[in-house]
Amino acid sequence: MTEQKFTPWPWRETHVDKAVFAIADDSSNIVANVFDNAEDTGYANARLIAAAPEMYEIVQEVADECDDDCGSACDIAEECEVRRARILIARINGEEENHE
Numbered sequence: 749m750t751e752q753k754f755t756p757w758p759w760r761e762t763h764v765d766k767a768v769f770a771i772a773d774d775s776s777n778i779v780a781n782v783f784d785n786a787e788d789t790g791y792a793n794a795r796l797i798a799a800a801p802e803m804y805e806i807v808q809e810v811a812d813e814c815d816d817d818c819g820s821a822c823d824i825a826e827e828c829e830v831r832r833a834r835i836l837i838a839r840i841n842g843e844e845e846n847h848e
Contacts, residue, residue: 752801752804752805753841753842754804754840755773755777755801756773756774757801757805758798758802759771759773759797759799759800761782761791761794761795761798762794763791763794764781766787767784767785767787768781768782768790769781769782769784769790769791769793769794770782770794771797771798780797782794782797807833808833808837810830810833811830811833811834811837814830
């Protein structure tokens with residue numbers, strides 16, 4: 749599994765003000781702020797961002813599991829979900845990935 753370069757999770761969302769939501773780690777350090785005049789949308793965006801590290805971990809585990817189970821078979825299919833997962837993981841990690 750690739751070492752993560754972002755603040756460890758869990759993250760949680762907090763409603764700060766009418767249009768402001770904060771994403772914080774377990775130590776209450778602010779990781780991100782979400783500004784949205786539509787309260788429902790802002791809260792939904794904050795929840796999505798707060799869940800991002802856990803989603804990253806799940807996607808990484810699925811890609812690693814496929815590597816163990818099906819080897820290079822996943823590299824053949826252009827639209828293979830695992831290939832898409834690897835591209836996403838590389839993008840999150842700031843690494844170059846061949847998109848062809």
